Amino acid sequence: MRVHFKTYGCQMNENDTQIMAGILLHEGFEIVDELELADVVILNTCVVRQKSQDKYHSALGQLVKLKGQGKIKLIGVAGCGSNLEGEKLLTLGADFVIGSRSIVDVAEVLRRSATGEKVVHLEDRTHLLEADIPRFRKVKHHAWITIVHGCNRFCTYCIVPYTRGRERSRPMQDVLREVERLVAEGTIEVTFLGQNVDAYGKDLKDGTSLARLIEETSKFEQIKRIWFLTSYPTDITDELIEVVAENPKAAKSFHIPVQSGSDRILRMMNRRYTSAQFLSLVERIRSQVPDASISSDIIVGFPTETDQDHRETINLVRQARFERLNLAVYSPRPGTVAARFFSDDVPREVKVERLNQLLEIQKQINAELNGAYLGRVVEIIVEGKTKDGSYYGRDIRNKIVIFTSDEQLNLGETVRVRVERTTAGPLYGRKE
Template sequence: MNEQQRKQMSQIRTEKPADVKSDQDNLKRIKNKTSDEFMQYFQTNYQPPSLRDAKKRGKEDVKVHYDFSIPEDLSNLGQGKKYMIRTYGCQMNEHDTEVMAGMLEDMGYQATTETREADIILLNTCAIRENAENKVFGEIGHLKPLKMENPDLILGVCGCMSQEESVVNRILKKHPFMDLIFGTHNIHRLPHLIKDAMFSKEMVVEVWSKEGDIIENLPRSRKGKIKAWVNIMYGCDKFCTYCIVPYTRGKERSRRPEDIIQEVRHLAAQGYKEITLLGQNVNAYGKDFEDIDYGLGELMNEIHKIDIPRVRFTTSHPRDFDDRLIEVLGQGGNLLDHIHLPVQSGSSSILKIMARKYTRESYLELVRKIREAMPEATLTTDIIVGFPNETEEQFQETLTLMEEVGFESAYTFIYSPREGTPAARMKDNVPMEVKKERLQRLNAIVNRQSKEAMEKYEGAIVDVLVEGESKKNPEVLAGYTKRNKLVNFRAPKSTIGEIVKVKITKAKTWSLDGELVEEAAEVKR
């Protein structure tokens, strides 16, 4: 680590109980000491990520590093040991988990799903909603008895929650038995952090306030050989008033196109059937490049030429979904026309308060362009109910937009404030009973439109990428169509990982039942 990186990093080693092997009384005594004496030291010496300063961030140069390696003295640190990573939240967190798993396995660790077998347990956290944080703190509480039984067990918290000052404070004050806290920008430092946590009697906290550089050549332990996530950019510059992501993930930083294309080609050579390009705001890809005029449309056009059956991308921001991208997607082929396009609200007034930077009318115009280029495109979305000041009339605009666009599915949420965001300072003046009632009305439309969309598939033959056994019945296989419809059917296990033709025999609200067919004259996606 160079001197500049040291200055950009907020780091502290906190005293971990020397007698953690002792009984509950000793742990309680140490906890009280941490609450009083250490918190004063912490508040004086530790500079946490600043939510206030995040919006003032400049356009510092982001360096790309290709020299990642695990030092020789750390490469066997996990020999004979096991790890577990519990992942909360979005696909980006899933991708980060794959990277951390790759590093741990390169250090000699083996994966386990049994907490009592694990020598290290990491909680990769999500900060986007209050419920996600509550789950993590509940899990931390459940892990405490394991730590008391096995003091050598390393417990760590990472991900977006770790970038929040209030979360770090809470862990330090109420959960002193934790060993490790690190953020979203220094995942590549994991081997060193584990060594520190393992050989030190101190809690290790390393959270970088400034966004990290782009680190290529990180190892990954992907789940299976069928579908893969490919990160193409990091961070978000949109600063929607309700969203914590720009603060926890930092400013937008795009990977170089040649690195992405090389990764996709490598996945194709390994036999992967589907990739999903990832970004907090994937449509903004390339807008931070100063040396080339290159966006997501250009990247997709290059990937279109690679021999991989299916290519998706997520998550989109309507403001950055440009005409070039629509033109490229219109080519079809391996570029799928299932588009997740979060709208959040159907009211221009609420969208303005949310700082979404588009209107109902401009969103509908974007949908019109997409439909013109891809007449059979499937659109899905995200919607927030009960945002501060939302009136019944404004909520009705969301309902009518839902029907006008014809979304075939939607993730719907009741608004909950996130500390540090502008919306958290607004008066949350929509009663909870009203929010719940509105959510029920919205979900009724979502369910109806999903069922109607599914019913159109009855009797049709579709291409299904078989992913594995059904969660409910191991004798039934499950997979997805090009338009992301879940299909359950009976077939030999040898078809797992293949794209097969299935005739749909029954449509349900959220899935399809079918039967394997050998040949088909016409295939519906």
Template sequence: MNQNKINIISLGCSKNLVDTEVLMKQLDANQFQVTCEEENSDAKTIIINTCGFIGDAKEESVDTILQYVEAKKDGRIDKLFVMGCLSERYRDQLEREIPEVDHYFGKFDWKAIVGELHKEYKPDFKNLRMVTTPKHFAYLKISEGCNRSCSYCAIPIITGKHISRPMEDILAEAKSLVEGGVKELLVIAQDLSYYGYDLYDELKLAELVQALSEIEGLEWIKLHYAYPTQFPYGILKVMRENPKVCRYLDIALQHSSDNVLKLMRRGINRAKTTELINRIREEVPGITLRTTMLVGHPGETREDMEDLKNFVQEMKFERLGVFPYSNEEDTYAAINYEDNIPQEEKERRKEEIMLIQQDISLEANKKRIGQELKVLIDRQEGDYYYGRTEFDSYEVDPEVLILKENSILKIGEFYNVKINDCEDYDLFGTVI
């Protein structure tokens, strides 16, 4: 066993992963040997970065904690620390119910974690990370928290109000990442739309992205998790005119029915949503839109579901995911509404939307056949190389599959690929 080695288990979203990478850099700077989710690790200290967003994620976090509690009982590890969203929200309860954990920390308690390990937090490393993704791309988090008041969402309860990171800090981190070999930045936040307003009294997403694009060596920038209300329209000109900014936008809409949008407290209606989507597509020709929908919210009727199905069919989003409503304690919905739609019905409604989207995705993919696209190669597996176009983000979107027998390709490099076939969610191509 390695007494100086720490293995971090990072659960949940990409924003959580960035937090893990920040902590890893601090531990590395303090001469620890640090790994992320290493299988069969000989580390004697385990840190679990938990997720506490929805029921399934909380269950996974608790199960993972219990798994390592058993490892501690068996003598396979010495120390077990828990941090992140679940610990931030339920620390007192966790301390009572799983006392075998050596220490619980909040979501951003890097300094306390380093101190508990008898080392010193290093402020000079605040904009540096140990990247755990393939070295050619990285996530870049530009803000924390959220000022919105969506009925179903526990994020503001966990992370607090929206706090934009200063632009100079973001640019310093981005430059460091690019110097380390990153070619693609996946810009993330709980709410991209609000970036900058709390610091500069105006929305600054467009200015930030333009500044990022000027970093030498960076080739792609993708934007994730915009909010439809108070949308920063200035970003559309940057996307249209700047070749480094991918024609890709992840914007969570959640629903189309005026009734459900009002119950969700989204601050928008169907007509304004349609107007927004049409304007985005008009100002950025060829853009790919990714969105998510939430079904089974309290008060959602069959009429609301028909409205949503019609909306999805009408708007034909290139990428779409669906989540069944999860009743999260202390949220507005949990306090004020009755969660009276059975889980089986929520799942059935999810499948209704995904069946529609499957056909839409296939039709969108068929239109790519014959096109020549720039593809970034992520990995090699089995008989294929797997890559992505500017219209696809890591893990959540379709991939381009290229037969190994036809080409010898390098991971992390760009290639021009002619698309010659497709499935519902993937493309097949040949390097030109």
């Protein structure tokens, strides 16, 4: 049977799709890029916001029509949506539902579904997601590696702890075995993933930490860069900052969601720090890693957010001067504390106005920060080509550079690029 995946959401979902595709390939299924060629379509879903959930519901409806026309045979739903909605997805037209912590059993679930059985499989099987599990990676030079599943933080707005469960770290030796295998396949960059990646190792109670994992991974000669996503402010340790500062292979990039600049809103969100503590962390990182790139996330229009709360967020953004900022308007997620106990009382038009204001401020900050790159030579790992034939890649600070070259380059190749033009977004240059 030919299987097509449609993946929504974060890098962890992308990694889960690679695992499911790898398992199915190993079990004799065929993976196809085109929907038109598929017998089976699996939606790997995200529910972090209502818009994400609406998007895959719409896709599911379209697939049901295609199945009715005889163009596909089976529809599966995986990811966070499967954990949230379970059997309800069968009533919406899915033939099988597999939880984000159950993906190791995807081949068995698909075979059962092919016999006509309606399957909902939501067991926690993350302990079986080891280095030897097949992965299907189209990109050879870079790999996502999930090192800790779930989240224990229970921010009041966030549905992730309910859909991905509690934190479970992989043993470090197992992660390193996966790195070793990847290196043998030509990988030169890895990104360690976790909903709260800095919590890695805490549950193992054997001294394992993200900092130690980065150090051990850097010992592989072929590995050139090591990234990690996503950090929770109070879990970033001095040990981690020191490793990023001193290890030349550790990317000088921290993604640390702040969510709000208002201490009152942060308390309502159950974020366990103040705006002053967050800014102190930013200063500590920059004092030890002078070239550190720090990016963040902010939720706009959380329940009861006032103009003063918004001004405090603006003030934090201007002080922090993030390299990148992901902005989203608040949307209640079913089952969360915020959805149960707080009224979504900030009008939509106010949310959009506040979001646009922050976007403009961040755009100005980006333009100013990027201007410092003009004339510099940066080391880039080639990631791909644009439609006009230019190349693109990132430097060790996660800055995207689009550049021209007089010679043909390969994906994963390391080159030096002189920056000739800057914008609020990508940088532009030419290979030296």
